[in-house]
Amino acid sequence: MLKQEINELLTQTGPATPMGALFRQYWIPALLAEELSEDDCPQVRVKILSERCIAFRDSDGRYGLIDEFCAHRGVSLWFGRNEQSGLRCAYHGWKYDVTGQCIEVPSEPENSNFCAKVRLTSYPLVKVGAILWTYMGDPEKRPALPEFEFVHVPPEQTYTSKRWQESNWLQAFEGGIDSSHVSFLHSGGLRNDPLFKGAKGNEYNLADLKPFFEVAEADGGLFVAARRDAEDGSYYWRITPWVMPSFTLVPPRGDHPIHGHFWVPIDDRNCWVYTFDYHPVRALTAEEVQAMKDGHGVHSRNIPGTYRPQENKDNDYLMDREAQKRDEAFSGIRGIAMQDGSLQESMGPIVDRTRERLVSADVGIIKARHKLRKAAIALRDEGMTPPGVDPAHHRVRSAAIVLPKDDSFIELSREAVAASPGVRQTSV
Ligand code: FES
Numbered sequence: 532m533l534k535q536e537i538n539e540l541l542t543q544t545g546p547a548t549p550m551g552a553l554f555r556q557y558w559i560p561a562l563l564a565e566e567l568s569e570d571d572c573p574q575v576r577v578k579i580l581s582e583r584c585i586a587f588r589d590s591d592g593r594y595g596l597i598d599e600f601c602a603h604r605g606v607s608l609w610f611g612r613n614e615q616s617g618l619r620c621a622y623h624g625w626k627y628d629v630t631g632q633c634i635e636v637p638s639e640p641e642n643s644n645f646c647a648k649v650r651l652t653s654y655p656l657v658k659v660g661a662i663l664w665t666y667m668g669d670p671e672k673r674p675a676l677p678e679f680e681f682v683h684v685p686p687e688q689t690y691t692s693k694r695w696q697e698s699n700w701l702q703a704f705e706g707g708i709d710s711s712h713v714s715f716l717h718s719g720g721l722r723n724d725p726l727f728k729g730a731k732g733n734e735y736n737l738a739d740l741k742p743f744f745e746v747a748e749a750d751g752g753l754f755v756a757a758r759r760d761a762e763d764g765s766y767y768w769r770i771t772p773w774v775m776p777s778f779t780l781v782p783p784r785g786d787h788p789i790h791g792h793f794w795v796p797i798d799d800r801n802c803w804v805y806t807f808d809y810h811p812v813r814a815l816t817a818e819e820v821q822a823m824k825d826g827h828g829v830h831s832r833n834i835p836g837t838y839r840p841q842e843n844k845d846n847d848y849l850m851d852r853e854a855q856k857r858d859e860a861f862s863g864i865r866g867i868a869m870q871d872g873s874l875q876e877s878m879g880p881i882v883d884r885t886r887e888r889l890v891s892a893d894v895g896i897i898k899a900r901h902k903l904r905k906a907a908i909a910l911r912d913e914g915m916t917p918p919g920v921d922p923a924h925h926r927v928r929s930a931a932i933v934l935p936k937d938d939s940f941i942e943l944s945r946e947a948v949a950a951s952p953g954v955r956q957t958s959v
């Protein structure tokens with residue numbers, strides 16, 4: 532249970548909110564690189580942390596993320612023309628470059644330098660891996676670029692998608708560090724999903740429905756570990772790293788790629804779920820990539836031309852009661868991504884955390900909330916840089932590992948949870 536004011540503190544990320552300020556300390560995904568696939572391609576509306584922006588790629592391949600609305604009389608630049616190294620407003624032709632600087636006001640005399648005084652808010656937009664990242668904070672404090680392993684392996688070893696989720700970011704993120712729902716909600720996926728099935732670890736997952744949770748501090752966030760019984764004298768551990776503010780990795784299964792998410796607030800009632808898979812030492816197979824595109828593993832199948840899942844709240848997520856009865860899908864919803872998304876949206880756009888009843892299996896969630904709150908307040912009151920800003924904190928991995936019963940998971944898994952280029956993941 533949380534007090535209402537703490538729930539508000541953690542869920543509000545607009546400008547001038549403590550959590551909004553926290554998110555603005557980091558590079559965060561703004562859009563997929565495929566959305567701006569060539570020079571002078573159509574610009575894209577991007578709402579992020581409750582700010583409405585336009586992303587575009589100019590004639591010279593430079594990326595920009597600028598205020599959506601023209602400085603003249605407030606028209607959306609989405610209607611504008613992306614041409615000759617700038618974005619021209621469709622109303623009276625004012626033109627802006629990727630930094631938001633106005634470079635032409637056609638109605639003004641030739642020798643007027645009026646446009647030099649006009650500049651829209653803008654944020655850097657940088658391609659790292661398959662993602663265009665932005666940093667919306669104080670330019671003086673801009674950190675080095677992200678070093679998450681999934682954006683630095685060769686492109687053939689990774690695949691990224693995204694989906695729109697109609698809920699606050701926090702309840703979406705909390706699902707990412709909550710391993711105890713897997714044995715229930717995703718039990719069908721453990722048996723059938725092409726990107727999950729066949730791993731020895733799945734048997735432990737399905738056999739032990741009462742995982743014990745342990746949480747260890749990490750430089751950038753936490754390691755949330757779920758312990759289940761394995762063979763005599765040993766435990767099966769699934770270790771989920773969280774790097775602040777909202778990057779999580781799912782522990783691997785067998786030789787399947789590692790999956791993970793980046794949960795990015797659009798506004799307080801919607802978020803983007805960036806979903807990726809990567810394998811540290813081999814290319815993804817054509818079958819694996821096709822399965823991801825088809826909405827298997829932790830990816831969604833989206834309505835063509837959009838990032839809205841085909842299973843969405845307007846069609847009751849294509850609920851299949853027969854599949855639920857046959858035990859193919861515990862909740863009757865197809866695919867792991869929308870099994871999660873549907874339930875998290877069902878909580879309402881911002882779940883009322885004053886009414887929840889937490890149990891010991893929720894310890895990861897409790898600690899993550901505490902850490903977020905502490906970091907937001909330390910930033911607000913003391914200007915303290917939060918964990919996860921330093922790119923060295925990004926170099927973590929998830930792991931699935933069987934350890935002797937008497938040993939501490941964190942001591943024995945230090946190498947397994949470090950991202951080491953060219954080294955295979957630790958997985959059962
Ligand atoms: S409103 Fe954009 S040029 Fe007039």
Ligand SMILES: [Fe+2]
Pocket residue numbers: 706712713716717867871
């Ligand atoms: Fe899930």
